[in-house]
Amino acid sequence: MTAAATSSEFTSQATAKAPAPAAADAQGQSSAFALVFVGSFLAAMAAFYIINILGNATQLFDSRINPSMQERPWKTRRLDEKVAAGQAPKVIVIGSSRSMQIRPQQLEYLTGKPAFNYGVSVSNPLDYLTQLRYLLKIGAKPDMIIVGVDEDAFGAPRQYIQFDTQLVAHWGLLRAMPSPEGIRLAGQAIASITPSKTLDSLLAIVSREKGPELKKSTDAVIFGDGYLIYRVRERTRAKLEADSNGDEAKLTSAIRTELSKLIRHEINRRGHEIEKQMLTPDPRQVELFDQFLTLAHDNSIEVRVMLLPLHPAYVKGMLDADLLKMRSDLGTRIAGMSKDHGCTYTDFTNLKSYGGDPDEFWDAKHQTPANLQRMINTLFGRKPEDPVPNIRPDLDTIVALERELKTPRKKGSPPPTVSTLTTR
């Protein structure tokens, strides 16, 4: 190559070359700089992680100073308290938010045994297995587990990994998790640390602990027995009732209009492709479910598996023939696995099977307590409409709670045992 055709537009890197070696030698032939660098890096990292674990602004660590208010660790701590008080529940409900309004009170009435709703949002076989392992570990072996299985609980893409990561926020749950999920989720929790969370954690360490509070937008309120009440949705229904002035037809129409909007929104949000992916069983989830059933069987725990329904309008609008077949195949598979492990399996996807009312849904997937009560009655061989005595209406419970939270507490008295969520 000749250098003849150079141009002022492109010249060689003549500017700002590195200085002569003498300047570089001036740094000194010492590893001390590098050691200080690495040492301060590791010290800073340790400090940041300690601050985050203690202050727990991410809500993903098991902190005594700022305990996580996420469902999984919160409910597990309630269980810990019951076990410590010698009141370990003997009947456990597990499953997703679609099971979180199954009343422990009803189960206690039906079985005569203390019950606890251990359902958590977006629950999947990893949760089932981890929760059972933990119960056994703390000596709280239940006599019966009722599992409310969603049709998408075995889905392949873990789109809701932020829910799974909640398992890290209780040390016992973390240790009860199978590998490699436990390691992966622990890494996920660590990766969730950011500078702003670090600052928030530092503030949480130095600030005073607040009791539960109900913001205007707070919808989900979970009580000490694990039962969930949808505060905003209850109030919305109450308002629809009040506006109908006793006109049942008007009320029904209003409820259906509201439901229709929510179902349409869910169909648009979800989409056919996502639904298909979530109906495709992930081999690992199937394996975890098998491990769960095996563990229960080996410990002589009666397991009643239920496949939960969707609102008929959602089924019609979302599940085409292919997806309906996929759901049916999944049900057959779960039924087979349940039978193999000596568990009962009930397919509740048809509302008629338990006298379910399509108006007793909050949205496309979540049934109201009324429908769930019918379902549980049917599960236990009773008539759907059989009443459960001494059930306080949920709205009354919420009103009482709100009043209690507004009333100044006497010094030393504990706050009500509720967890409030503003995410839904």
Added chain:
Amino acid sequence: MFGDDSPAESMLFNSFVFVFAFLPLAFFLFWYAGRGVTWRLSLLTAASYVFYSWWDWRFTSLMLIVSTVDYWAAHLMGPADPSAVRHPLYRKLLLVLSLTVSLGLLAFFKYFGFFTQVTNQILDFVHGGQLPVLAIVLPVGISFFTFESISYTIDVYRGVAKPAHSYLDYACFISVFPRLVAGPIIRYSDILHQFREDDRFNRRRPDWNQVNIGLVFFVFGMAKKILVADRIADEVNPLWAAMHTWVQQGCVGTAPLGLAQSWVAVLGYTFQIYFDFSGYSDMAVGLGHLFALKLPQNFNSPYKATDPSDFWRRWHISLSTYLRDYLYIPLGGNRGGKQKRNLMITMLLGGLWHGAAWQFIVWGGWHGLLLAVTHVLRGRNWLLSNASAAGRWINRQVTFALVIVGWVLFRSGDVKDTKSATEGIVGAKHMFLSLLGANGTGIDEATKTEGSLRVSVTILVLIVFGWLWVNFMPNSFEIGYRVKLRKWHAALGGVALAVCVLYFGTKMDFLYFRF
């Protein structure tokens, strides 16, 4: 293991697996598990292949193909010595073979889709058939290592460089991980003496001078990328996305960005791309030092340039010198009265190198035009002199403004979506109109907008910081090689790196990974 470091993503410098596992292990093995040139080259090559295969192990075959073909082509070519026995035609054929493989890989993986789309548009116009459009994955770093392979065989052919000492030498040169995926583009002649001709690879233990400098460059680059570029991206990406979506939907209704938002989006991107790319280059230089390599400077305060040709002496220096040596000069350079043509061709192809989309070609053409006009103005002595501080300042700001115009063209499309190539041009047009306040919403609407289109105090601070930094601060080479390093620098650097690590969970790709 941590966060999103799944094998489906490339191993980024700003990732847990790189900082906590790969780098310490590679450093330890390089310096302490063996010694001698062969061990060091082998380790570096193996580590680089692991680094690349973290993204997709199948595409390491491309590096293997390029390494093997070029090594043997150059080896068989032999030196360009009149006394050598090899026939000139034989050497030329070997060169052609090597170039065909390298350019062929680049053309297929990077440009096949674009050319297919253009052909289909032409066929559509003449009512012909349609070619099938293949969805081809763009291998990370292919633009860089194929260019390096091309430079090697051309240099051997020309007699500028000797053939590689061994296959291992050449494989290491092609794959060495600090500059593998986003440059700087290095020449074999630059690296050869570092492998063989001085004692750096033969040292028993690390040269701590170099390690210290490497750490400084690495953390400096990391801070530029994470603490500045990514924070700017957080704020301006939604603005660009809003404009892109509006264009894709047919420009219905008022443009989504008002005057203030448009300027924030454009200025933000101007600083984002600088801090992102120069930050990566600094990290690459730093990592090179950790492994006894001195990589060339890639950025020399480009926004201090006083005219467009000065800009290209400061921005992506390794690419501009490459284009000069392998394109501009072979075309004739400034000889024969064809300088403007040669500049335009060089810059158009330089733009195309950045991406298979029309907006990059237009961006390259814009810079070609600027260079040609600069040449004409310089020839007539019409350029404002840099002799005075005021003159330099004015020239600098005018050049800055001209560069910003180019960035609007550059950014307006989505590099991942070749279908939006023309949408990128349309988007640029509307962005220009928004910058002039001529596209619907004014400043009042912009400041009232809620959510992701709102102009925040954070981005305003970042833009002011960016402007002050690029205009008044020394660059990383001026700092890294001249400051006498103290232990408190080390402590500060360690803490700064720890702060950067806290952002790893929300990491963003390096912009130049897409090229």
